[in-house]
Amino acid sequence: MQELGIYLHWPFCKSKCPYCDFFSRVDKKIDQDDIISNYLRQLSEYRSLIGTYHIKSVFFGGGTPSLIKPENIAKILGKIDELWGLDASAEISLEANPNTNTPDLFAGLRSAGINRLSLGVQSFNDDELKFLGRTHNSTQALKAIEDMQKNFTNCSIDLMYALPNQTVHSWQKQLQQACRLGLKHISLYQLTIEDGTVFAHKKIQPLEENKASELYLLTEDFLQQFGLHKYEVSNYAASGFQSRHNLIYWQGGEYIGIGQSAHGRLKLNNKWFAQTDNLQLDALTLKERAEELIIMGLRLTEGINKTQFKAICGLDFDNFINQDFLASAVAQGLLCNNTSHLLATRNGFLLLDKLIEGLCC
Numbered sequence: 001m002q003e004l005g006i007y008l009h010w011p012f013c014k015s016k017c018p019y020c021d022f023f024s025r026v027d028k029k030i031d032q033d034d035i036i037s038n039y040l041r042q043l044s045e046y047r048s049l050i051g052t053y054h055i056k057s058v059f060f061g062g063g064t065p066s067l068i069k070p071e072n073i074a075k076i077l078g079k080i081d082e083l084w085g086l087d088a089s090a091e092i093s094l095e096a097n098p099n100t101n102t103p104d105l106f107a108g109l110r111s112a113g114i115n116r117l118s119l120g121v122q123s124f125n126d127d128e129l130k131f132l133g134r135t136h137n138s139t140q141a142l143k144a145i146e147d148m149q150k151n152f153t154n155c156s157i158d159l160m161y162a163l164p165n166q167t168v169h170s171w172q173k174q175l176q177q178a179c180r181l182g183l184k185h186i187s188l189y190q191l192t193i194e195d196g197t198v199f200a201h202k203k204i205q206p207l208e209e210n211k212a213s214e215l216y217l218l219t220e221d222f223l224q225q226f227g228l229h230k231y232e233v234s235n236y237a238a239s240g241f242q243s244r245h246n247l248i249y250w251q252g253g254e255y256i257g258i259g260q261s262a263h264g265r266l267k268l269n270n271k272w273f274a275q276t277d278n279l280q281l282d283a284l285t286l287k288e289r290a291e292e293l294i295i296m297g298l299r300l301t302e303g304i305n306k307t308q309f310k311a312i313c314g315l316d317f318d319n320f321i322n323q324d325f326l327a328s329a330v331a332q333g334l335l336c337n338n339t340s341h342l343l344a345t346r347n348g349f350l351l352l353d354k355l356i357e358g359l360c361c
């Protein structure tokens, strides 16, 4: 049976972080029942539209979905089970913010059916947390990690780096702290200054590019010693702990997205569609789909599987990409091209956007 991932977007946060351009708002009076019944209705409509699938993963993202009451999480998972079936092999993740941690929250989420938690720690340093406008401190972050690890084997944290003036030494201390905690998955994001955010308005300058690259390469080497291997440009995992849901995006699988600003990709009657909220479907051309597969696939350490590429979009990989650009990028040591895969090298990962643009033009 075809496999499907389900993404549910929760667009509310307790406060808005000054760097964040994710779709989220701070709303003191949220009628959860209303939103949840809308999600349940949409799930039923998707089931009628797309038919049977094996549910590979469910992902509650945000915003801050750890604000959803556990009983509402259980209602959503119950509905998915009723519509498609949800077996023990499904990865069911939720993004949690340490500022929502209450004594029983994580146990409640586990009882509701969540089996993987991803915690937005961002930093273990109080000055950095303050700079990032986070409403938790390092003690609360550590407490939330402890509570998370008590309740979940499969868990992850997000950290942000390449903050203005960050040094190799201070970033290494953050990594050391994370590794000491025995985490099996870590997502590490370089701070980007996004248009429309408070940071952009304040003209905050990110760390200079060469220094950010130095931190990126150091991260890979450092985490490797602790058995955490880079499998995607920002994601590191011990064997067996890669995010199965995110791999659907990077490997070009099918998923639906529910909630304002959520999106999906579906193959219906042998044609690919981009799906947006409320069952909106827009047909994708083969070229558009092929470009997406390159944009997403090159983010993976294993790179793009050429056979899979053809199976997904129907186009021959070697004919599709710009061969002159490829030859030059291989000669410069930025890409590695073998019969089965095209992948970025260690240095290539520092120039991913340029490589993607060159391959697709």
Ligand SMILES: C[S@@+](CC[C@H](N)C(=O)[O-])C[C@H]1O[C@@H](n2cnc3c(N)ncnc32)[C@H](O)[C@@H]1O
Pocket: 019, 020, 021, 022, 062, 063, 064, 095, 096, 097, 098, 119, 120, 121, 122, 158, 159, 160, 189, 190, 191, 192, 193, 194
């Ligand atoms: C949608 S947030 C989910 C986590 C949760 N809302 C929280 O912040 O704790 C996903 C992650 O994206 C990262 N992120 C958001 N904006 C970013 C930016 N401008 N630069 C780098 N990373 C960013 C943060 O690490 C954040 O944890």
Ligand code: SF4
Pocket: 012, 013, 014, 015, 016, 017, 020, 021, 022, 024, 062, 063, 064, 097, 120
């Ligand atoms: S980083 Fe997370 S908590 Fe902060 S505003 Fe964005 S989604 Fe909300």
